[in-house]
Structure formats: structure tokens, C-alpha cells
Amino acid sequence: MDQLDELESIGVRILREAYSNFKNLCMLWSIGKDSTVMLWLARKAFYGHVPFPLVHIDTHYKIPEMIEYRDRLTREWNLPMVYGENTEALEAKQTFPDGNADRLTCCRLLKAEALKNTLNGNWTRYRFNHNSDRYEVDRDTEMYTGVIVGVRADEEGSRSKERYFSPRDKENIWDVGDQPPEFWNQFKTDFAPGTHVRIHPLLDWTETNIWEYIEREKIPTVSLYYNQGSGERYRSLGCAPCTNPVQSDARNVSEIIAELRTGKFSNIAERSGRAQDKDDGGGLETLRRDGYM
Template sequence: MDHLDELEAQSIYLLREAYHSFSNLCMPWSMGKDSNVLIWLSKKAFCGKIPYPLLHIDTTYEFPEMLEFREWAQKEYDLELIVKINEDARAGRGSYTTSVGYETHDPVTVTHELKTVALQQVMAERKFDALITGIRRDEDSTRAKERYFSPRNAEFEWDYKDQPPEFWNQFTTALEPGEHIRVQPLLDWAEVDIWRYIEREQIPIPTMYFARPGEDGKLYRFRSLGCWPITKPIPSEATDIPAIVAELMVTKTSERAGRAQDHHERNAMQKLRAKGFM
């Protein structure tokens, strides 16, 4: 077994444990590269049939190309897909006095309302007891201390100061009232592992990850994908996966540097994540 085989084996083990442990789990899906690797691993874990629904939190600021990919993948993989929009926040009704959007609000507020609150709403509606997320330790220092099975309380808060022990592939699977568990099968993967696996397995991904000319004629690609008003491409000539891998070997910038909500204020990720962001 090589390194990718080992990562794959552990992720499949975790997915099967999650499916056994929870009666009503669901897998958030952003259509990004990590998300698509999760779909692929789920297919492998369950011999071609994904036994839980996928959930897209649609902020209404999605790149059109991502929505096309969503439609294509839903058919291709035969997915049970839930699409959730925080309609109240967008329309400025219910508990919202004004419409929430990037045009009027800062990225941290918008991310919280349109992603985390939307997730809370759908969790309340569908009573999910576990979410399978695609986060990785190497993305961010707050994600580096995550567990494979990580409890969140009823307010979605993460008690990172006092996490339950987790070792020997034994996980927290029992819930206190109101809790749910975040299952994180990609925790051990690095960005470059994801790319090597996508290449090895020929996993379909949106083409926005590959370099193409921008308005100034120079080449750009997206390294990480989010809402279009706050996601910036990076200068890159990588038009295929080997070129992306080569680029990652020498880059000095972090993966999420193009994601404005992380950097809006100091410790923004810490604050977002403590309140329930993935």
C-alpha cells in the first residue's frame, strides 16, 4: 500500500463507521475538489451506492460553472441532493431586517448567515445527527486540531479546549441531547494528496481549478472555491494536474489565501469555526 492507498483506506473506514453509528447523517457538498473526493470515497466505501443524502448550502453567490457541475454530478453519481438557501436572510424577512449579501455586509457576516445559519436551519428541519465534512488539517491552524469524529453542541459550538479523547480508531459516537457529530474523513490528507488522488482515480472536478486567461490576458486558476464576490484566482500556468502538483511544491502562499472571509479580521477562521463553520 502506498501513501494514497493508506489515506483512502482510513477514509473508507471512517465513512463506514459513520454510516453505522448515526441513523440520519448527511454529507455537505460544495462541488469543490475535496467534496468530490468525498463522493468518490463514499462510492468506494459502499460499493457504488451512497447511502446518505448530499447537501449543498447555496449562498446564491455561486459561480455559474459550479452550478452546472452540480447538475451534471447529481445525474452522473445518482445523488440524493438537498439544496438549501437561507431565503429569509437573502430576502430580509423573518428575523432579518435587511437583506444579507456581499453588496451590503462584510464577508464574515455573510459567510456566517448564508452558510452556517443556513446549515443550522436545514439541520433543524431534517434532524441530522451527523455531518460528513471534507475539511483537512493542513488547510488552517484551527482545523489542525480537529478530531475525526468531533462533537458540536446544540448551538453548533465547538469546544476545542476540551475535546474528547480519540485513539485506536475508536470515536465519539454517542450524542448528548442537541449535539451532532462532524465526521471528517479527509483530516489526514494534504492538498497535494487530494490532487494526486484526483489524478490517479480520474475524478471529475470543475474546470475552474485549471489555468485560463483572465481579462488582462494573463493566466489564472482557482486554488480554492467559494462565493464569487470573495474568491480570487491566483496567477498560475497550471493547466493540468501534474502542473498543479508542481506548483504546490514551490508555492509560499497558503491554500485559502484567496478566500476573503478567512482574512477579513484577525482570527476570523477561529471565530467562524467556533460558531459552527466547517
């Protein structure tokens, strides 16, 4: 087994453990490269099927190609797709692009708040109906008690302290200082009512591993990751107003891998193109404590 095989097997094991242990399970799919690899791992684990909802938090400021891509794969792969949003904040135009909120507040409202209330079932969820070919109000309003998230330990400081199975309390709060022990592939699958567990199958992957795996498995990705002649590409995807591309000539997956191997980005954070991180003192600690992924 090579390194990618090992990472794949760890990820598949974790997804299967989650599926066996959590009745109300969902996977967060941000449409980015990491969570798309994670979705691919689910198809590996469950033989082409995805037996739990994929949840996307739609801020309505995502780059349009991302939504097109999401719905195309939903149809092609027969995915149980669900999205949630902060309708109130959007209607009240309490957003950064509308000039009524700073970046962090905007992130908290459109992402963290929307995520929290979509996961606990308080706000409306929209589910893709494969028969009518459109999103409809989801009748399932039960709280998701297991939430699969595609964070990687090497992305930034706070994520490196995560466990594979990481508990969140009733307020969605993560107690970094007191985490469960995790060894011998035994995970925290028991949890008190009202709390939930975040599950991280990609914790051991690096940015390079992600691209190597995309190349090996030929996983479709959004074209925004590639330089299409402008000499720029996105290294991390988010909302259009707060995401900036990096200088790069890489036009395809193998060129991205080659670029990463040169060490060109080794001293530049992967999320450096994400403006909200800077407003959060460089880390994501504040946002993540509030429930951000």
C-alpha cells in the same frame, strides 16, 4: 500500500463507521475539490452508491459553473442531493454583494446560519427528485446527527486541532479545549440528544494528496481550478464576490501537482483567495465556532 492507499483506507473506514453508527447522517458537499474527493471516497466505501444525503448550502452567489457541475454529477451518479439556503436574508438582500452586510456577516448569514438551520431541519430542504428531474421540498425534516465534512488538518490552524469524530453541542459550538480522546480507531459515536457529531474523513490529507488522488482516480472537477489561458486559476472555491484566483500556469491536474511540489505556495495559505478569512483575523476561528465548516 502507498500513501494514497493508506489515506483512502482511513477515509473509507471513517465513512463506514459513520454510516453504521448514525441514523441521520449527511455529507456536506461544497462542490470544491476536497469534498468531491470525499464524495468519491463514499462511492469507494459503498461500492458506487451514496447511501446518505449530500447537502449543499446554496448562497446563490456561487460561481454558476459550480451549480451546473453539482447537478450534472447528481444525475450521472444518482446522488441523493439536498440543498438549503437562507431565504429570508436573500429576500431581504442582507448580503455583502448587495452592500447591506460586511463579508463576515454575509458569510454568517448565508453559510453558517443556513447550514445550522438546514442541518437541524428548521428551514426547508430541497431534494433532487430523479424522476421529475428537479428539486422539490424535502419531506424529511429530521435533524442530522452525523455530519460528514471535508476539512483537512493542514488547511489552517483551527482545523488542525480537529478529531475524526468531533462533537458539537446544541448551539453548534465546538469546545476546542475539551475534545474526546481518539485512539485505536475507536471514535466518538455516542452523543447526547440535541448535539451532533462532525465527521472528518480527510483530516490527514494535504492539498497535494487531494490532487494526486484526483489524478489517480480520474475524478471530474470544476474547470475553475485550471488556468484557461488567463494565467490565473482558483486554488479554493467559494462565492464569486469573495473568491479570487491565484497566478498560475497550471492547465490540468498533473500541472497542478507539479506546481504544488515546487513549493511555490508553501508560504501562501490555500484559502488566501478567500476574502472572508482575512476579515476574520487570518484564521477561521470565529466563523468556525459559529458552525462554519
